[in-house]
C-alpha cells in the first residue's frame with residue numbers, strides 16, 4: 122500500500138491513495154484511529170470540475186487554508202480541522218502561479234510539507250523552500266531548488282566480491298575482512314551501503330597463476346593491460362554492476378611505481394586489484410577510483426613532472442581518502458562532499474528505498 126499524499130489538519134490527518142482517502146483521528150504521534158465511514162471517495166470534497174477526484178499528487182496544510190495539487194494545477198480551500206470547507210474563488214489555478222525558479226514544479230509536484238514559517242515542495246530529486254504565511258506564494262529562499270539529497274536520507278548500495286589469486290589463508294581472510302569493514306564504515310558516512318558479495322579462492326586455477334604478478338602498465342584509468350583484461354574477465358557470481366576486488370601478489374608497473382592497488386579495469390567489468398597490505402583503506406581508495414574519484418593531488422613523476430594540483434607536504438591533502446599514496450594522516454581518511462556526490466552519481470551505486 123502506497124500513499125500519494127498526506128495532510129495534517131489539527132486533530133485529524135488525511136491520507137490519499139488513488140481516488141480514495143482515509144481520515145484518522147490522532148495526537149502528535151502514533152497511528153490514531155481511522156474514523157468510521159472511511160475510506161471514502163475524494164470526490165466527496167466536491168472540488169470544481171471533478172478536480173482531483175481520480176487522485177491527487179500532494180496536499181499542503183497552511184492553517185486556515187489547505188492546498189491540493191494535481192498535475193499542473195491546484196485548489197486552495199478555506200476550512201477548519203474537518204470537512205471539505207469551501208474552495209476559494211479562482212481555483213483550480215496553475216501551479217506556475219507560485220512562481221518557483223526556473224519553472225520548478227510547474228508541471229506537477231510530488232509532495233508538499235508545511236513547517237510553520239517555511240513550506241517545502243518536492244519534485245523529482247529537487248525541492249524548494251518557501252517562506253510564507255497562511256496564504257500566497259511567499260518567497261523562495263535563496264539557494265533553491267536544491268537536491269533532496271541535502272536532507273541526508275538518500276542511500277545507495279554497492280556490492281563487492283573478493284577473488285584471490287593467493288590461497289585464502291586465515292591471514293588473507295582477515296585482510297579481506299578488514300579491507301571490507303573499513304570501506305563499509307567509511308562509505309556509510311556518505312550514505313553508501315557497502316555489501317559483501319562472494320569470496321572466491323582462484324589460487325588453484327592454473328590458467329590464472331601467471332597473473333599473480335599482475336602487469337598494470339602505468340595503471341591509467343581506461344587503459345587496462347592484456348593481463349588486467351584476462352583477470353577481470355573472471356567475474357563468476359558478480360552481477361553487472363557489482364565490483365570485484367582481485368587480490369594478487371604484486372602489481373608490476375612499467376614505470377617502476379610501487380603500486381599496492383590499481384583501479385584500472387575493462388569497460389563493463391568494474392573492479393580493482395590490490396596486494397595484501399597494511400593500509401586499512403586501500404580497497405576503499407581503489408573502489409573510490411572505480412566510483413569516479415580522482416586523486417586530490419599528485420606527486421611529480423617522470424611522466425608528469427608538474428601536476429596540476431601538486432601534493433604539498435604539511436597540507437591536509439593527506440587527510441583525504443584520495444591522497445595518492447596510502448600514508449593517510451588523521452585517519453580514518455575523509456571523503457569530501459563533492460566526492461560523495463560523484464560516487465552517488467556513479468552508475469555502480471544503486472538506489473535503496475529508505
Ligand SMILES: [Zn+2]
Pocket residue numbers: 406407410416444445
Ligand atoms: Zn589512487
